[in-house]
Amino acid sequence: MRAVQIKEYVKVRYPYLPPRLTLSPARSKKTQTLLQQPILTLFPGPARPHSLRSPNPHPFRRQIPHRDPLRRHKLLRHPPNPRQIPAPTTTPWVGGAEFAGTIAAVPTAAPSPRFRVGDRVFGATQGAYATHVLAPETTLLPVPKGWSFEDAAGLFVTAPTSYGGLVHRAGVKAGDWVLVHAAAGGVGLAAVQIAKAKGATVIATAGTQRKREIAAEFGADYVVDYTDKAWPEQVKKLCATHRTGNGKAGVDIVYDPVGMIEASLKCVAWNARLLVIGFAAGKIEKVALNRVLLKNVSLVGLHWGQYAKFETETVGEVWKGIFELVAQGKFKGTAFRDESFVGLESVPKALQALGGRETWGKVVVNVTGNENAKSKL
Known part of the structure; x- marks a missing residue:
């Protein structure tokens, strides 16, 4: 230990x-x-x-x-x-x-x-x-x-990032439709669970069949392959088929840790909120602001790491909300379990699997090989 x-x-x-x-x-x-x-x-x-x-x-x-x-x-x-x-x-x-x-x-x-x-x-x-x-x-x-x-081990960053973004920045509520990109990743699976816990309908994007299955297991209502260039049309079709009124045009919230805001603007509803969480794809986007104006949408950034410096009271509120969801059974851990990594010598292998996009959720290394991992708190 x-x-x-x-x-x-x-x-x-x-x-x-x-x-x-x-x-x-x-x-x-x-x-x-x-x-x-x-x-x-x-x-x-x-x-x-x-x-x-x-x-x-x-x-x-x-x-x-x-x-x-x-x-x-x-x-x-x-x-x-x-x-x-x-x-x-x-x-x-x-x-x-x-x-x-x-x-x-x-x-x-x-x-x-x-x-x-x-x-x-x-x-x-x-x-x-x-x-x-x-x-x-x-x-x-x-x-x-x-x-x-x-x-x-995988809770400290992903859960508050997703809760802070969806709840405090985007104001997710019952009835919203939320599009979660890279939904099988650590923050993605956290976002799927939090959105569902707040009464939203979730459309999850992921690049492989296995990852789409994982997103569905964690609560996503619909899954879409983002490697298909027509994915915005698929999202629009889902909304047009299953929503009414303004919602038929698209989703209310986009949760984006990848860098897919530009394409997401094609499938959002009036007054949508687009959350900029990160740029995992490695490219910082340039967004056409005329689309932001014409659809009356909000672009909202989240830098969770700075909240301890600028909004300490929000940090406490976010963790209180997360622990409440955990106690209610609405939020579970997201550790990758398709393969085990035991001992410090397994760190390179785990990093290579992560870098090769072979994993989902949070990749965890059991440093000591101690499997007595149930909390008694």
């Missing part, structure tokens, strides 16, 4: 991983446990990581050491030009950001720590591809009751 530290930092052991936090050197000669990490000495590319054994991190200020059984991959897909990826500022560099695991230690000087040793948590911090990591206490949340580390 893995570890995150707290004093102002908490130490956590990870059963499952995904990536982000700079590890601090051990500050005590009493530390016996060695940290294991796959590191990159050349960048970009995960093909040849090296194993590094270093002292186990100790908690300080509000950091918590975390023992890491599971780790999720939230990694850039390899773009056509590797130079598009910014290189790490120092080497060796440890990747990974999101994780789930148990608290291994907390800072002794912390007056009232939020977590105790042994608590099951998930979060994100740089350097999550390791057996232990050090993470700020504020970046940790308790694993939902009944959830495995595997599913919790």
Whole structure:
């Protein structure tokens, strides 16, 4: 398992991983446990990581050491030009950001720590591809009751991105029709579930039969192959057949983490909201604004990573909403289960599968091989 530290930092052991936090050197000669990490000495590319054994991190200020059984991959897909990826500022560099695991230690000087040793948590911090990591206490949340580390490891980024976008930015409501692009991805499957939980009808796009099946399993009402250039017409046909009034023209909300806004403008209804979530396709679009005007639509961006800086109150509201959906059984984990990745040595293989678009949902590495992943919180 893995570890995150707290004093102002908490130490956590990870059963499952995904990536982000700079590890601090051990500050005590009493530390016996060695940290294991796959590191990159050349960048970009995960093909040849090296194993590094270093002292186990100790908690300080509000950091918590975390023992890491599971780790999720939230990694850039390899773009056509590797130079598009910014290189790490120092080497060796440890990747990974999101994780789930148990608290291994907390800072002794912390007056009232939020977590105790042994608590099951998930979060994100740089350097999550390791057996232990050090993470700020504020970046940790308790694993939902009944959830495995595997599913919790992929929750920290995807769920709030989709909830914040659909609920807070687009105002999704019962009766809306929502078009979710790349619906079998991590944020896509989260968006499908959240839209359905709010009473919307979901049209999901995905590029393979398997991924369309997954989107349907997670609640999508209709699925469309976005590799077919006529997909906007297919969406319009679905709306014309199954909707009435203004809705016959198209969908009310577009959730786009790929870069498909321009084409999506062909199949939206009056007053539609188009959510710009990301550009996974590797190209930043230029949109014809006359279409935005003529259809009276709104283009809405979401930069979830900045909410902790500019709208801290919204972060709490979003997580409250997510945990309510989890408690109601309306939101489940999205970990990829067609193949297992166990041990840090499996990180390159997992990254290659992710980069090759062979996966769906969240790709997770079981760092320690510990399968005791049911939360008792």
